[in-house]
Amino acid sequence: MPLTLTQFPIRVTRDHRVSFHDGFLDPRPHDLVHEAVDIAAAEGTDVCSSVAGIVVRSWLTGRGRVPGVGWSDRGGNVVLIFDHAGYAHYYAHMLRPPRLSPGQRVGAGEFLGQVSNSGSIARGSAKHLHYQVWTVGAGREAELATGVFDRRFGRAVNPYSELARLAGGLGAHIGANGSVVFTTAAEDEAAAARRARRHSRTRHA
């Protein structure tokens, strides 16, 4: 099943800018690539679940078995949610530990936490949500039933086009280079005022 997201994972209030680009496979230090999309937003902006799903109990990473919700040295305050379509959705660098329990059901759009830059990977960088999606992989029914994932997930999937589709529906500006920006209400008002002034100059010329 192709990846389909139900909700944009940031609650956009238009008080602050929210922006992202197709950062999937952006190069990172030490010959790594970034298999995720970073969504820049002000600290404290609400992060919500992109899909309905269940909080992972534990999963296997390159650094061993870790819980699906809580503190990760690299990701900071994180939560990992698996959906009913065979994908796992990872939200990292949040402000506080999510008040969610392993195995808990979450609805699409449900509050998960708030944007920040917690964790060693994001420390000192601009505040953003690191949003990453993996396919769980075939033959994983027993793990999906328990939420305990004993083997690594399958490949990472680029969520950019789904994020851009949802953002466009919420009124974001999508540039020719694929950068997506939610301007603030104040910026929109200022732009409208500039257009009105230009228009009145043209009329009276």
Ligand SMILES: [Zn+2]
């Ligand atoms: Zn990232």
